[in-house]
Amino acid sequence: MKGFVLLSVIVSVFPAVHMTLIFVYGTLKKDQPNYLLMRNPDNGQAEFVAHARTVERYPLVIATKNNIPFLLNVPETGQRIQGEIYSVDKKMLDFLDEFEECPELYQRTTVQLEVQDGPKSGSIIKAFMYSTTTYEPEWLQKPTYESYNASGDHGLRYVP
Numbered sequence: 001m002k003g004f005v006l007l008s009v010i011v012s013v014f015p016a017v018h019m020t021l022i023f024v025y026g027t028l029k030k031d032q033p034n035y036l037l038m039r040n041p042d043n044g045q046a047e048f049v050a051h052a053r054t055v056e057r058y059p060l061v062i063a064t065k066n067n068i069p070f071l072l073n074v075p076e077t078g079q080r081i082q083g084e085i086y087s088v089d090k091k092m093l094d095f096l097d098e099f100e101e102c103p104e105l106y107q108r109t110t111v112q113l114e115v116q117d118g119p120k121s122g123s124i125i126k127a128f129m130y131s132t133t134t135y136e137p138e139w140l141q142k143p144t145y146e147s148y149n150a151s152g153d154h155g156l157r158y159v160p
């Protein structure tokens with residue numbers, strides 16, 4: 001019980017201990033169709049940390065009739081992926097897990113990132129990322145993108 005009280009005090013004094021770093025590269029990025037979900041306090045808290053790109057290469061493709069971006073968990077193929085790191089609370093993490101249909105559709109795994117701006121610019125850090133191992137084999141033949149943009153020149157508009 002004493003331990004619990006102490007832990008509660010620590011958590012309330014340092015709420016940051018409850019925060020998790022998450023890397024987003026698709027529709028959740030700023031100016032993309034689902035960004036508002038990250039900004040909705042009903043879903044929890046998400047604070048922008050920095051722009052970053054993956055240390056590894058991955059295929060980021062657009063697939064299904066709804067033109068959904070999928071990051072295929074096939075390292076060393078495709079490109080180094082450009083995205084944004086957010087610090088999220090438990091509530092937002094739970095929300096995102098549900099939104100990404102994790103673990104059925106996407107799996108949340110740790111990824112190494114090269115930070116591109118802010119105080120940690122140039123350093124390599126770890127964060128969570130949603131990617132998938134459940135994809136159609138022909139998706140590996142699709143064009144890959146370094147930086148997803150729902151309104152990009154590819155013309156494959158995201159269908160919510």
Ligand SMILES: *[C@@H]1O[C@H](CO)[C@@H](O)[C@H](O)[C@H]1NC(C)=O
Binds near residue numbers: 031149151152153
């Ligand atoms: C996405 O593409 C549109 C249309 O080409 C462009 O206007 C917009 O600036 C792009 N957004 C980003 C974040 O690159």
